[in-house]
Amino acid sequence: MAIRRALAAHTTLTLAYVDEDGPQACAVLYATGGTTATSSPTPDHVPVSAPGRAADSFVPGHGHGADGRGEPGSGGEAGGSGESRGDVESGSGGESDLDSGPALYFVTATTTRHGRALAKADARVAFTVQRDGQEWSELTGVQGRGRCRMLAGAERAAGWRAYTERFPFVEQSDRLRDALERTTLWELRPDWLRLIDNGQGFGHKEEWQRPS
Numbered sequence: 001m002a003i004r005r006a007l008a009a010h011t012t013l014t015l016a017y018v019d020e021d022g023p024q025a026c027a028v029l030y031a032t033g034g035t036t037a038t039s040s041p042t043p044d045h046v047p048v049s050a051p052g053r054a055a056d057s058f059v060p061g062h063g064h065g066a067d068g069r070g071e072p073g074s075g076g077e078a079g080g081s082g083e084s085r086g087d088v089e090s091g092s093g094g095e096s097d098l099d100s101g102p103a104l105y106f107v108t109a110t111t112t113r114h115g116r117a118l119a120k121a122d123a124r125v126a127f128t129v130q131r132d133g134q135e136w137s138e139l140t141g142v143q144g145r146g147r148c149r150m151l152a153g154a155e156r157a158a159g160w161r162a163y164t165e166r167f168p169f170v171e172q173s174d175r176l177r178d179a180l181e182r183t184t185l186w187e188l189r190p191d192w193l194r195l196i197d198n199g200q201g202f203g204h205k206e207e208w209q210r211p212s
Helices: 002-008 113-118 153-166 174-181
Strands: 012-019 022-029 104-107 124-130 140-150 185-197 205-209
Touching (some): 002 185, 002 205, 012 113, 022 104, 153 185
Antiparallel strands (some): 012 124, 104 185, 124 140, 140 185, 185 205
């Protein structure tokens, strides 16, 4: 439950992936599947009704390029999976509700740099979720690895409901909603997760791995 709560408490996912130029990273807004998203915060970096700005001037999932090329959505905050041990440490189990793994939903076009990379067969990603400005003694966040896939039909409808429940401002703007509905909705299914929570003791961690 602790890993699910941590995923549901955050809104920004930093993806690390590899393309023809090597390692890259980008940041996207995400929603958790099912009933894990217990609140619907509006991220403080998303302008919803700022005077003089269009409501869709920031499109969730389309950050500014971090690779020097300035491609929309091609980069963002640097991120990765940190250590990559896939074993579950003694005492870190008890995540029976994660047996099938959580689903994380985000929106981005296949024309973005990361969209093109994620659309490739067998593409894998590493990711982190955390809040900015934390004190080291209370530092908490999640690291993970997994695969992304594009959703269509009923699966997209279910994922879209989870996304708009998490970010209700999307439905409140006709322009933003129409733009995102024409954009690809992705599902990220982690196969390994690690929670870091210094609030429970320095270096405290819990891990989960998808059953084989």
